[in-house]
Amino acid sequence: MEQFTGKVWVLxxxxxxxxxxxTQYLALKSIEDMKQYGFSxxxxxLAGKIEKGDIxxxxxxxxxxxxxxxxxxxxxxxxxxxxxxRSFARxxxxxxxxxxxxxxxxxxxxxxxxxxxxIEVVVNSHVSxxxxxxxxxxxxxxxxxxxxxxxxxxxMQARNGLAV
Amino acid sequence: xxxxxxxxxxSRNIGAExxxxxxxxxxxxxxxxxxxxxxxxxxxxxxxxGFCRVWDPDRVVLIYDHLVPSxxxxxxxxxKVGDEFAAKYGIEHVHRSDGICHxxxxxxxxxxxxxxxxxxxxxTTTYGCVGAFSTGIGxxxxxxxxxTGTLWVKVPETIxxxxxxxxxxxxxxxxMILRIIGDLGADGATYRALEFTGDTVERMSVSSRMTMAxxxxxxxxxxxxxxxxxxxxxxxxxxxxxxxxxxxxxxxAAYLKTLTYRAEDFVxxxxxxxxVDKIREVKDLAGLPIDQVFxxxxxxxxxxxxxxxxKVLEGKQVAPFVKLIxxxxxxxxxxxxxxxxxIGTLVKAxxxxxxxxCGLCCGRTGGILWDGERVVATNNRNFLGRMGTSKVEIYLAxxxxxxxxxxxxxxxxxx
Numbered sequence: 001m002e003q004f005t006g007k008v009w010v011l012x013x014x015x016x017x018x019x020x021x022x023t024q025y026l027a028l029k030s031i032e033d034m035k036q037y038g039f040s041x042x043x044x045x046l047a048g049k050i051e052k053g054d055i056x057x058x059x060x061x062x063x064x065x066x067x068x069x070x071x072x073x074x075x076x077x078x079x080x081x082x083x084x085x086r087s088f089a090r091x092x093x094x095x096x097x098x099x100x101x102x103x104x105x106x107x108x109x110x111x112x113x114x115x116x117x118x119i120e121v122v123v124n125s126h127v128s129x130x131x132x133x134x135x136x137x138x139x140x141x142x143x144x145x146x147x148x149x150x151x152x153x154x155x156m157q158a159r160n161g162l163a164v
Numbered sequence: 165x166x167x168x169x170x171x172x173x174x175s176r177n178i179g180a181e182x183x184x185x186x187x188x189x190x191x192x193x194x195x196x197x198x199x200x201x202x203x204x205x206x207x208x209x210x211x212x213x214g215f216c217r218v219w220d221p222d223r224v225v226l227i228y229d230h231l232v233p234s235x236x237x238x239x240x241x242x243x244k245v246g247d248e249f250a251a252k253y254g255i256e257h258v259h260r261s262d263g264i265c266h267x268x269x270x271x272x273x274x275x276x277x278x279x280x281x282x283x284x285x286x287x288t289t290t291y292g293c294v295g296a297f298s299t300g301i302g303x304x305x306x307x308x309x310x311x312t313g314t315l316w317v318k319v320p321e322t323i324x325x326x327x328x329x330x331x332x333x334x335x336x337x338x339x340m341i342l343r344i345i346g347d348l349g350a351d352g353a354t355y356r357a358l359e360f361t362g363d364t365v366e367r368m369s370v371s372s373r374m375t376m377a378x379x380x381x382x383x384x385x386x387x388x389x390x391x392x393x394x395x396x397x398x399x400x401x402x403x404x405x406x407x408x409x410x411x412x413x414x415x416x417a418a419y420l421k422t423l424t425y426r427a428e429d430f431v432x433x434x435x436x437x438x439x440v441d442k443i444r445e446v447k448d449l450a451g452l453p454i455d456q457v458f459x460x461x462x463x464x465x466x467x468x469x470x471x472x473x474x475k476v477l478e479g480k481q482v483a484p485f486v487k488l489i490x491x492x493x494x495x496x497x498x499x500x501x502x503x504x505x506x507i508g509t510l511v512k513a514x515x516x517x518x519x520x521x522c523g524l525c526c527g528r529t530g531g532i533l534w535d536g537e538r539v540v541a542t543n544n545r546n547f548l549g550r551m552g553t554s555k556v557e558i559y560l561a562x563x564x565x566x567x568x569x570x571x572x573x574x575x576x577x578x579x
Contacts, residue, residue, distance in 0.1 A: 014350050014439055018547040023526040026201050027231060027238045041549030061351035064384060065547060066526075067286040069205065069302030089384055090355050091286055095302035142188055142316060152304045153212050156311065160214035 002123040006055035006081045009046065010115040015058055016065035017092060021074045023066075034070060035077040052079035055121070057113050059085065063092025072096040084127060084136075086110055097143050098152035109134045166414020168322035169389040170357040173297040176407060177280050185321040185418075190314050193223065194296075195274050197283035199265050199522075200228040200239075202303045203246040206284065209307035218253040219313035225257040225274050226250055227265040230522040235529040263494025263520035266290040266378065266462040270370075271494055273401050277392035277408040282309060287462055287544065289385060292358075292377035293370055294400055295392035295411050300381065320357040320386045321420040323348075324413065327364040329427035334578045336472065337372035338464055338542065338562035340425075341379045342433050346443030347423065354384030356420060359413050364427040365390060370399040371466040378463045379544050382440040432577050434540070435560035438548045446565055446577040455537040457482075457570040458551075459510075459563050460491030460518075461525040464542035467500050469563040474506035476567035476578055482514035483573025489531050490515045491524050513571070527551040540569045 018041065025037045038047040056062075056075070062085035063071060072095045075083070082102035096103050106127060113119065113129045120128040124138045139147070149155035167175065167182060175183050177191045198206055203226065218224060226246050231239040243260065250258045259268055266287050269275050277295035282288065284306050291298035301315070309315050325344060345352075358380050365373070373390045380388030390396075391412035397404045413419075432446040459465070459473050470492060482488045490510050492498035498520060501507045507517060523529025525543040533539055533552035538559070541551065546558035559575065568578040 016545075016547045018526075018545070018550050022549050023201075023230075023528045027236065027242060029238065029241075041547075041554040061354065061384065064350060065286065065381075065545060067284060067288075067300035067302060068201075069304060072302075087351060087354065089351070090386055091300050091302065094305065098302060098304040140188065152308055153209055156213035156215070156308055160311075162214040 003121065004081060005118050005120045006053045007051070007118050008055050008057050008113055008115060009050065010113060011056060011058040013059035014061045014064055017063055017068050017071040018065055020063070020071040021068065026068060026070055031070065031073045031077045035074045038074045038078055047078060050078045050080065053081045054079060055081055055119060056083045057085070057110055058083065059110050060087045062088050064089035067091045069095040069099070072099050072101045076101050082121060084109055097146055100147060100151040104136050106134050106136060166417040168357065168413045168417045168419065169295065169359055169391060169411055170297050170320060170322060170387060171417070172411060173278055173280065174317070174319055176278065183319045185319050187319045188316055189319060190316050191280050193282060193309050193313055193315060194279040195223050195225065195281045196306065196309055197225050197227060197265050197269055197281070197288065198306060199230055199283070199285050200232070200242045200246060201230045202284040202306070203242055203249070205303040206306045206310070207245055207249050209304050210310050213307055213311060215311035218255065218310050221254040221256065224255045224310065225269065226255060227259045227268055228261065229264050230526065230528060232261055232521045233519060233529065235523065261519070263497070264462045264465065264522055267465070267493035267497070270294055270374065270399070271496060276400055276402055277396055277404065277411055282306065282315060286381045287378050289380045289388050290374055290378040290462060292380070292387050292389040293374040294396045295389060295408065297387050297389070299387050318355070320355055322357040322359050322413070323353055324359050324361060324419045324422040325425070326422055327360070327362040327425045327427055329364055331364060331427045331430060334432055334564060335430045336562035336564055337368060337375045339433050340430050341376040342435055342443055342560065343430060344423070345379060345383045345441050348383040350382065350439055350441040351384045353380065356385055358385050358388040360388070360390050361413065366393065369468060370395055371468050374466070375463055382544060432562060432565050434565070435546055437557040437559070438546055440544070440546060440560065446561065446575065449559070449575045450577060452538065452575040454486060454540055454569055454574055456487045456489065456531065456533060456539040457566050458489050458524050458531060458539060458541040458543065459566050460493065461543035462493060463544040464563050465491055465493030465497065467497050469542065470497070470501040470506045470510065471504065473563045473567035474509040476564055477513040477571060478509055480513055480571045482570045486570055486573050488515040488570040489518060489524060491518045492520050494520050540566050540575065542566050
C-alpha cells in the first residue's frame with residue numbers, strides 16, 4: 001500500500017478554482033508560467049513557499065466554481081503530493097483524478113491538524129497526525145483504473161496503441 | 165418505481181430501461197462545447213492521446229467568448245489554435261464573436277431536449293433550461309470525448325425544487341435561484357441533479373429558466389433540469405418528438421429530497437462577498453454606496469434582463485460616480501435589445517455597452533476594480549479577486565436590482 005509523509009498547509013472551506021488560479025493567468029502559455037500565481041487572491045505568499053511533497057488539508061467543497069483544469073495542474077506543478085479535504089467539488093475531483101493528483105476525503109482531520117506539521121498518509125487506509133489516526137476511504141474501481149493507467153491521457157494512449 | 169428527468173435521459177442514451185443513482189455508465193455524447201480559454205489545452209491533450217480524427221465534427225462547437233475581444237497578446241494564439249484545429253478536423257461550428265457560449269448553445273439550436281451535452285465551462289449546466297443533461301468537464305476529458313464520443317458519468321441523485329404561486333413584481337428568477345443556493349449551501353447539491361417543478365416554473369420563460377439552470381453549479385450541482393414544454397419547443401425551433409414531452413419527473417420517482425417554495429415568499433436578494441451562498445435581502449443592505457454596476461453574462465444578459473434594467477432606468481440617470489457596464493449575452497440579444505429600444509434607454513441613462521462576451525464577469529477583458537471598491541453585478545460568481553483585486557466587494561443581484569442601484573449610487577431595492 002502506498003505510504004508517504006508530507007508537510008501540511010491548511011486552507012478553509014469553499015476554496016474555489018478562481019482562488020487556486022485566477023482567470024487572468026489561464027491563458028499563459030504553460031502551467032509552469034501560471035504556477036507562481038497559485039492562491040494569489042487568498043495567500044499570495046503560498047505558491048513561493050510550497051515544496052515538493054507538501055500536503056494540502058482543506059475544509060469542505062475544495063475546488064468549487066470554474067471547471068478550469070489548470071487548477072489541479074497548477075497544484076501538481078507546485079509539488080502538492082495530495083489533498084485531504086472534508087469534501088471536494090465534482091469537476092475538480094474528476095480533473096484531479098485525470099491528472100493523477102491524489103484526493104482524499106476525511107471529515108475530522110481538518111479540525112485538528114496544524115499548518116506546518118508533518119503527517120503520514122497510508123493510501124486507502126488512514127492518515128496519522130499528532131499521534132492520532134484518521135480513516136481514509138477507497139476510490140471507486142473505474143477511477144482506480146484511470147489512476148493506475150497513469151491518468152486519462154495515458155489511458156487513451158494505451159487505447160490508441162501508442163507505446164506508454 | 166418511476167424516474168427523474170436526468171435518469172430518463174441517461175436511460176435512453178445508454179439503451180437501458182432504467183438507471184439507478186450511483187450507477188456508473190458510459191454515455192454517448194450528443195454535443196460538446198469548447199470555449200476559447202481551454203482550446204489550446206484540449207488540442208494538446210487530444211494529440212498527446214494519439215487521436216487522428218474527431219469522432220463526429222458536426223457535434224463539436226467551438227466558441228470564442230472569454231478572450232473576445234483580445235486584451236492580452238496570448239489571446240490571439242487561442243483563436244489561431246482553434247481555427248487550425250477546426251480546419252484540420254472539419255469542424256464547421258465555430259463562433260468567433262457571436263456571444264457567450266452558453267447563450268449560443270441554446271439560442272443557435274445546438275441543444276435539444278433530452279440531449280447529453282458536455283462543455284469545458286462549469287456553467288454548462290445552463291442547457292437544463294431546455295431539458296438537456298449537460299455539465300462542465302475539464303480539458304483532458306474533453307479531449308477524450310473528441311476522440312471517442314463517449315464519457316463515463318455517475319447517475320446523480322435528484323433534488324426536486326417545487327415552486328408554486330405568483331411572484332412579487334420586483335422578483336426575478338435570479339432572486340429565486342440565489343435564495344435556493346443560500347438554502348442549499350455552496351456544496352448542498354454536489355454530485356446531484358436539481359429538478360425544478362411547479363406552476364411558477366411552468367409559467368416562466370426559457371430565459372428565466374436559463375438563469376436558474378446556469379447558477380445550479382453554485383450549489384455544486386452536476387445538472388439542473390426543467391421539463392421541456394411548448395415554450396421549450398418554440399425556443400429550440402423543434403417540434404417535440406415522442407420522447408421529449410414525457411421528459412418530466414415521474415410522480416413515483418425517487419427524489420433525494422424536495423424543497424417546496426411559495427412564489428409569494430420570494431423577495432429581492434443579493435449574494436454578498438465572497439460566497440454565492442451568502443444571501444441577504446436587498447432591503448437589509450440598502451444604503452451601501454457602490455462604485456460600479458455590471459449587467460450581463462450568461463446568467464443575466466438576455467433580452468428580458470436588459471428590458472428589465474431599461475424599465476428601471478427609463479428617464480433616469482446613472483449616479484455621478486457610478487460606472488454602469490452592460491454586456492448583452494449574444495449578438496442576437498444585442499440586435500433585439502437595440503431594436504426594441506432597451507439599449508437606447510440604457511445608453512441614454514449613462515451605460516457603457518460592450519460587445520457580447522465573458523470578459524467582465526471573470527475580470528479578464530475589462531471593468532476591473534480596485535481595493536475597497538464595491539460592485540453590484542448580475543453574473544454568477546462573487547469570488548475573491550473575480551473582478552479585480554482581492555479587496556473588491558462583489559454583490560450579485562438581478563438586473564432590476566442592479567439597475568436600481570446604478571441610478572441610486574447605492575444598494576437599493578426596486579419597488
